[in-house]
Amino acid sequence: MPGRTVAPASVRVGLSMSRSRVQAVAVDSSGLIVATNAVDRIPSLSESVAAALTPLLGQVDASAVSSVALATSWLDEQMHARSTHARVGVLRIGLTSTGAPPLSGWPSSLAAQLDGPRVIVAGGADVDGSPLAELDLGAVDSFARECRGRVDAVAISSVFSPLSADHELAAAERLATVLGPVPLTLSHTVGGFGLLERENAAILNASLRHLGSELVSDARRGLDLAGIAAELYLAQNDGTLLSAEAAAAMPVRVFDSRLATAANGAATDADVSDAIVIDFDDTLPRASVVHSGSVALESDRSSLAGVRVIQYLPRGFGLPRSSNPVDRLRRHARNAPLLAVGDLAGHPEEGGHPFGATVPEHAEFASAIGAATADVSASVSGFIDSDDDRDDLLDQTRQRAIEEAILAGAHPSSTRVTAVHETPISHMVGEPRRLVVIAAGPPFSFADEPMQLDSFTQHNNERNAP
Amino acid sequence: MRITERDIDAMALGAFVLGSGGAGDPYLTTEMLRNQLSGGRHLDIVALDELPPDAEVAPLAMVGSPHALSEKLLSTSDIRTLFFAEGLRDRAPDAVMPYELAGLNALYPLAAAAELGVPVLDADFTGRGFSSLDTTMLGISGAQLAEHIICDSRGRTVTVRTTGVISLESLIRPMAETMGWLVGISTASLRRDFLAAHSLAGTVSDCLAIGRMFGTFAESSIDAVESTLEAAGGRLLGSGRVVERVSAPERLGPRASVAIEPDQPGAALLRIEQRNEFHLVVRDGEILASVPDIITVVDRDTWTPLSSEEVSTQRDVHVIALPAHERWFEPTALAAVDPRAFGYGVDYVRIAGLPSRSTS
Numbered sequence: 001m002p003g004r005t006v007a008p009a010s011v012r013v014g015l016s017m018s019r020s021r022v023q024a025v026a027v028d029s030s031g032l033i034v035a036t037n038a039v040d041r042i043p044s045l046s047e048s049v050a051a052a053l054t055p056l057l058g059q060v061d062a063s064a065v066s067s068v069a070l071a072t073s074w075l076d077e078q079m080h081a082r083s084t085h086a087r088v089g090v091l092r093i094g095l096t097s098t099g100a101p102p103l104s105g106w107p108s109s110l111a112a113q114l115d116g117p118r119v120i121v122a123g124g125a126d127v128d129g130s131p132l133a134e135l136d137l138g139a140v141d142s143f144a145r146e147c148r149g150r151v152d153a154v155a156i157s158s159v160f161s162p163l164s165a166d167h168e169l170a171a172a173e174r175l176a177t178v179l180g181p182v183p184l185t186l187s188h189t190v191g192g193f194g195l196l197e198r199e200n201a202a203i204l205n206a207s208l209r210h211l212g213s214e215l216v217s218d219a220r221r222g223l224d225l226a227g228i229a230a231e232l233y234l235a236q237n238d239g240t241l242l243s244a245e246a247a248a249a250m251p252v253r254v255f256d257s258r259l260a261t262a263a264n265g266a267a268t269d270a271d272v273s274d275a276i277v278i279d280f281d282d283t284l285p286r287a288s289v290v291h292s293g294s295v296a297l298e299s300d301r302s303s304l305a306g307v308r309v310i311q312y313l314p315r316g317f318g319l320p321r322s323s324n325p326v327d328r329l330r331r332h333a334r335n336a337p338l339l340a341v342g343d344l345a346g347h348p349e350e351g352g353h354p355f356g357a358t359v360p361e362h363a364e365f366a367s368a369i370g371a372a373t374a375d376v377s378a379s380v381s382g383f384i385d386s387d388d389d390r391d392d393l394l395d396q397t398r399q400r401a402i403e404e405a406i407l408a409g410a411h412p413s414s415t416r417v418t419a420v421h422e423t424p425i426s427h428m429v430g431e432p433r434r435l436v437v438i439a440a441g442p443p444f445s446f447a448d449e450p451m452q453l454d455s456f457t458q459h460n461n462e463r464n465a466p
Numbered sequence: 467m468r469i470t471e472r473d474i475d476a477m478a479l480g481a482f483v484l485g486s487g488g489a490g491d492p493y494l495t496t497e498m499l500r501n502q503l504s505g506g507r508h509l510d511i512v513a514l515d516e517l518p519p520d521a522e523v524a525p526l527a528m529v530g531s532p533h534a535l536s537e538k539l540l541s542t543s544d545i546r547t548l549f550f551a552e553g554l555r556d557r558a559p560d561a562v563m564p565y566e567l568a569g570l571n572a573l574y575p576l577a578a579a580a581e582l583g584v585p586v587l588d589a590d591f592t593g594r595g596f597s598s599l600d601t602t603m604l605g606i607s608g609a610q611l612a613e614h615i616i617c618d619s620r621g622r623t624v625t626v627r628t629t630g631v632i633s634l635e636s637l638i639r640p641m642a643e644t645m646g647w648l649v650g651i652s653t654a655s656l657r658r659d660f661l662a663a664h665s666l667a668g669t670v671s672d673c674l675a676i677g678r679m680f681g682t683f684a685e686s687s688i689d690a691v692e693s694t695l696e697a698a699g700g701r702l703l704g705s706g707r708v709v710e711r712v713s714a715p716e717r718l719g720p721r722a723s724v725a726i727e728p729d730q731p732g733a734a735l736l737r738i739e740q741r742n743e744f745h746l747v748v749r750d751g752e753i754l755a756s757v758p759d760i761i762t763v764v765d766r767d768t769w770t771p772l773s774s775e776e777v778s779t780q781r782d783v784h785v786i787a788l789p790a791h792e793r794w795f796e797p798t799a800l801a802a803v804d805p806r807a808f809g810y811g812v813d814y815v816r817i818a819g820l821p822s823r824s825t826s
Contacts, residue, residue, distance in 0.1 A: 096541050096620070097539035097541065098541045099494075099539060100497045104500070105493075105497045126619075127531075127648075128646075134619060193536055193537060194496065195538075196536075243815055274504060308493070423775065424713065424715065426774070426775060427742065428531040428643075429643065434533070
């Protein structure tokens with residue numbers, strides 16, 4: 001039976017949640033801000049989100065909302081605030097690595113919270129992707145038995161898994177058989193070369209899985225309470241978006257996105273392509289840099305929660321919060337304007353802003369604007385070891401990045417490769433390169449094309465299933 | 467000298483500086499050493515004359531690609547294989563020593579010594595980072611050893627016995643490639659008289675001192691940094707933002723030229739020529755520093771050293787030069803490691819602004 005046709009929706013909503021406030025903005029397809037609202041945060045995340053969203057619907061029809069994107073530091077905040085923590089088991093595959101066991105270099109307090117079994121078993125891949133050793137399934141099984149009833153999540157890493165994920169996948173299958181529904185994070189899904197850093201991100205991710213699910217389901221309930229049936233996205237640490245489903249599985253990517261979205265939103269609001277943005281949220285301010293319209297990112301020696309990872313994070317992300325965060329960044333954009341945004345930017349101390357910064361029109365909403373206007377993106381890392389197959393490999397990696405971005409929620413018809421980073425590798429013959437390809441596109445929306453309401457309802461039912 | 471967990475970060479910082487942009491990020495070997503020294507354990511760093519007269523010492527190094535190391539990491543069993551080196555040694559050595567005191571290769575022998583429970587000899591054969599196994603005190607003085615053992619991540623070993631003069635670099639590097647681009651290497655055990663003649667004494671202590679010095683920079687004024695560096699025989703050559711990086715692929719690593727724009731508008735660019743390590747610093751045609759002196763590029767804010775790969779556009783950096791060990795300036799040694807030896811058509815030039823080197 002054919003369903004009713006829904007009119008195309010064209011308004012994107014951005015949400016930003018700090019410790020004390022929740023801001024919401026609605027942006028139309030021409031980039032115009034058509035509604036804003038801000039409320040104090042209350043203990044219930046869903047009700048906070050609903051309270052921020054509901055007044056927007058006086059100015060925007062709920063059916064016109066194509067997507068809602070949430071930027072928040074909630075995971076960072078909760079990781080520190082909660083008294084009980086997820087117990088995480090760590091399985092590393094590759095006996096070549098015993099000199100630096102899992103959690104090497106972690107802050108001891110954070111390492112102690114994880115409290116699960118950790119082992120290194122035989123297996124993994126060599127530099128050319130061939131097996132280093134056979135996967136020791138017996139050892140995987142005994143690790144699985146050790147984990148039974150003792151862990152809330154498991155991280156699995158394997159030597160050179162970006163080149164061959166076979167052993168991570170085989171171990172995951174065995175663990176799933178023994179442990180049932182315990183969430184598993186496989187390091188190749190986190191990506192990047194560098195076993196310790198990739199494993200660190202996988203362990204952090206495993207430790208955040210339950211919080212990630214809570215964040216996503218509470219935010220969705222907030223949309224439901226407000227009567228908005230649009231797709232939910234979460235902003236990633238780099239300021240781009242990820243579908244709610246993907247974010248629940250990969251919470252490490254949405255650990256603390258507000259600095260990046262605030263930077264992007266501030267530049268959009270002030271209509272500048274380069275800026276230094278100071279984010280006055282409810283604690284000491286942070287600063288970051290905008291280059292050519294988007295937040296400047298760095299991946300070298302980045303860290304999350306004091307743990308070394310390989311993730312693209314805003315320049316300034318790793319600097320300690322301070323009363324004067326601009327000093328260290330000023331040289332990165334010498335002639336660019338200073339923009340002050342965030343909850344408290346509109347209330348400078350007597351005598352104007354201490355840094356002589358400009359306060360853009362929608363300063364309090366910068367992070368929400370950044371979320372509302374962001375693309376969905378995904379990155380894929382690859383390795384090129386000789387010139388012969390270089391073009392093929394580059395094409396394959398580009399295609400994989402586009403597929404990953406679409407899986408992350410980007411619209412299939414307008415997703416494209418936005419960056420290709422090639423890093424030459426020293427001390428190896430044949431000019432090998434590490435490759436990172438990033439693809440991005442606007443959030444997918446069912447409303448972009450006329451669609452059947454019954455399939456929409458079915459989708460919603462699936463989405464809301466427990 | 468006795469080092470504990472508290473000294474590790476300074477040792478790693480010194481090792482990174484001595485890498486002169488190469489020799490690998492010491493991060494992994496640092497964590498390995500930290501695991502070894504946690505819980506109040508310590509490591510003894512001893513001078514040659516503190517060892518018994520009949521003492522035997524095993525040098526240790528990693529050879530391969532940082533790419534392979536970053537994934538396979540290091541295993542504690544390889545260390546034992548190299549140390550006991552069945553078929554190469556008659557007995558277990560009394561100490562280990564760094565072969566190349568720079569980057570990850572500075573910390574690796576320290577972690578190994580802690581694992582094995584033996585002291586580290588306060589000496590090595592380079593005193594800084596060089597990519598080739600031939601550019602060592604042994605290689606340049608014709609004292610290359612006849613016996614080497616290499617061990618890969620799978621525990622496979624190759625023992626090499628040579629006669630006559632063969633480039634160790636040309637011999638070992640293809641083996642490292644065959645064995646997964648990462649091997650540990652050691653030599654036949656070395657005696658005190660040999661080490662007295664061919665090793666650079668005190669370089670482990672020097673590395674720690676350099677690390678401690680650099681560790682103060684982030685909290686110091688620029689003036690204080692300059693005078694500290696000058697007291698150590700070095701110079702702060704310039705500061706600014708990397709505005710250009712041009713690189714051309716070449717066997718064993720890309721050759722690159724980096725331009726750094728100082729803060730003052732219109733001031734001349736600082737140019738760095740590099741391949742795996744930083745080789746030359748030039749401003750307006752004047753050479754400010756050259757290999758074998760140690761050229762280090764550090765992050766402008768944190769003063770942490772950057773590898774030659776990390777010096778990319780938009781980076782804000784300081785460029786620093788420190789003098790190499792004096793034995794690199796003996797004529798035969800200098801000929802093997804001066805700018806001409808690395809393919810630049812210029813002679814070695816003393817670090818700018820410092821009095822010329824005495825020829826005593």
